[in-house]
Structures are given as structure tokens and as C-alpha cells.
Amino acid sequence: MAFRDEWARARAVAWKDLTTERRSKAGFNSVAALAVTILVLFGFALGPDAEAARAAAPGALWLSALFAGVLAFNRSYQVELDGGALEPLLLYPGARRSLFAGKLMANFVFVALLMAIVIVVSLVLFHVAVPAAWPTLLFVVLLGTVGLVTLGTFYAAMASRSRAREVLLPLLLFPMLVPVLLAAMQATKAILDGDIMHEAGAWISLLVAFDLIFLIATFFTFDYVIEA
């Protein structure tokens, strides 16, 4: 199947997922509410100490994105399972990677919107000033989101074939996400601290490397995980 056809199929899957989500609304609202709740709880736990809050902001930001993201990834396959739509999806001819690409694009848009909310709430809640290097911060968030969504979409597909998918996904996903989250948190922290030690660049390079490895590996192995 030509690349043009695969691209059309990937776009169709992404459009279908985002349209379904936009119309039902239940998914995004609950996931965003969870992310904000986690941030608020972190805020309460850290207390009124502004310095401690600022220091904890990168960790709180990425952890809330992680926990909320797990709900989003599970949901992206739940939509297929609810109406028995996964089987017709798997019966369409053509490479399965176009399904993965479509799911990946839809989940990226979903999590990117979630991150926009999480960032704004974090800035307010943890007394963080917008850094001078905010474009670099956005770049780090973009890279971290790509890593999170790539692995989340992949492992959610794997877990979707199991009855214990809600439990299985975090068990599979969290250990694999450690390098991405570590690099994203450290890069975010360095940028928020003004990057005095010039360490953000190294963490960003690491994030780029992880993203590329995970993107390539998941695209090449998706056919095997989605098979019954």
C-alpha cells in the first residue's frame, strides 16, 4: 500500500478519534480534572513554602501528565472495544502502522491540550514565573509529550487485548517511561532555574534520542502487539 494511502488511513483514524472525543467530551473533562486535582494535592502537600513549591513544580507537572495520560491512553482503545469496532478496524487491509499513526496523532493532540492546562495551573499553583527561555521550555514539553504519547499509545494497544487492561497498562508503561520522564523533568527544572549550569541541552539531547528510538521501535513492532 502506497504511503499516500497509509497517510490517508492514519488521518482518518485520528479524525475519527478526535471527533468522537469532541462530541462525547466525557474523556477530556475527566482526564483534565484528574490532572488538576493531582497538582492541587501536590500544592497542599508542599504547603505555603514558595521555594519548595517552585522546586517541586517540574516533578508535579510531569507526574500529573503521566497519571492523566494513562486514563487517556486506555480510553483511546476503549472507544474501539465498547462498540466492537476494534475487529472491523483490524480487518481493513493495509499496514497496521497506519492505525498506530492515527491513534498516535489523536493522542498527541489530546495530551498536548492537557499539557496546556497542566502548565498554566502549575505556573500559578507553584509560584513559578514564566522563564526567559520559554520557547525552550515549550520544546521540552513537546518532546516529553511525544515520548509519553508514543509509549502510552503502544502499550495501551498491547493492554487492550487483556481483560485487566486498566491494571496492565500502568504496569507496562511506567517502567518504560522512566528515562523519558527523568529527562523531561530534569530539562524542565534546568530551564525554570535559568539553566545556570547549562545542563538543559544534555537532557534535551537525551529526550530527542529516546523519542526517536521509541518512535521507530513502536512503529516496527505495532503489528505484533495488536494481533490476537
Add this chain to the structure above:
Amino acid sequence: MLARRFGARWVLRGVSLALRSGEAAGLVGDNGSGKSTLLRLLCTLIRPNAGSATIFGADVVKSADRVRELVGFLSPVPGVYDDLTARENVRFAATMLGRPAAQADAALERVGLVHVASERVRGFSSGMLRRLSLARLLVQAPRLILLDEPYNNFDAQGIELVNAVIRETVARGGSALVVVHDVGLAALVVARWFGLRDGKIEPLAGAPTRGVAPAGAPAGAFASSGAVH
């Protein structure tokens, strides 16, 4: 001899069947006899534990992608998206199948859903959802159609529509395998009947038929060989 087990239980234990091009065959059997499992094997949704099957020369395991181009499967579960409209559902299928959107609109008209094409399918009756599934099959126009309990939830018009789809597929040299509990409705189109019992398949003598199996047609819409090990 196609075989498949779930856990320790062999559901199919040596199924051997050849279906000719231009022929519609029917398959009956008790609940749990493996009828749906056989269809799911033939459309590549699951893999056999032993044996092999070919669809118009394409192996269901080795050439699964080619088989998916050749086979259309009408499942008892509609498999549509509740928050999309009827038109969006069928157009999505058309895009995934590489067919033009106009074909999706024509299929909707054929199954009698054009008047609700812009409505979300969440409120559709089970019969309307079945018609939507059938529209997806019409868009695909496959060479082999596998129909699992195709008459469920259909009114008289819907039943005739299913039979028309079978007749058209057979008329253009394709084949159909229809799984039913009651042979009555499919007898109008089916040429040969098979029974599935204890994981094995055998011709069913005495069941009513109307369909005509073409004489001298090329052998093997699908055929299986192999053994349970």
C-alpha cells in the same frame, strides 16, 4: 484440516472445506460448535493452532493482508462508532478501504439509511445498526463474504437485502459462507449446507437449497489442509 483451541479446549479439530467460486454455502451447528471461530479464522481475526486455509490462493496466516482485501466479514456486533453519524461511519470505512466517498453514500442509500445519514448512530435501533454494518460490506464489495448470523435483527426488507448482497457477490464470481441457526431464511440463496459438530465439519443432507452452484467453476474459494498436532 483447520484446528483451533482456546486454552485446553479444541473448538475446531480438523475442519476441511472447499468452497467454489460463485457459490454460496451455509453452515449450521449448535451453540459453541465453532461456527463463528471458523469465520474469524478465515477473515484473519484469529490464527489457527494447526492447519492452514487459503482464500482465492492467499494463505490466511502468511498472506493475511491480501486475505483482508478479499474477505468481508459481517459480524453479529455492528462495530460502529456511536458518536459519529451514519454517513461518517461509512465514509470512515470507505477511507480505510481506499474507496471513494461516493461509494459510501451509495451504500447508505442501498441499505435505506440515507434519511438518517446525518444523525449520530447512538440512537439507532439494532436493525439500523445492522444495516450500517451491511453498508460497510457493500462499500468493500469483497470476493468472499463471511456472514455470521446475518439475519439477526432484520425486518423482511433487511432479510431480502442480505440475500440480495449474497446473490450479487455470487453473481460476480465471488463466494459466500453464511452461518445461521435457522436454515429457512438462507435457503433462498444457499447452494450447499454444512454442519459443524464436535469440531468437525460434514455436508448436511436434506437441508433446503435454492442457490445454484456453478458447474465447472474454478475450485477453491477457500480450501484447507494440514493436521492437528
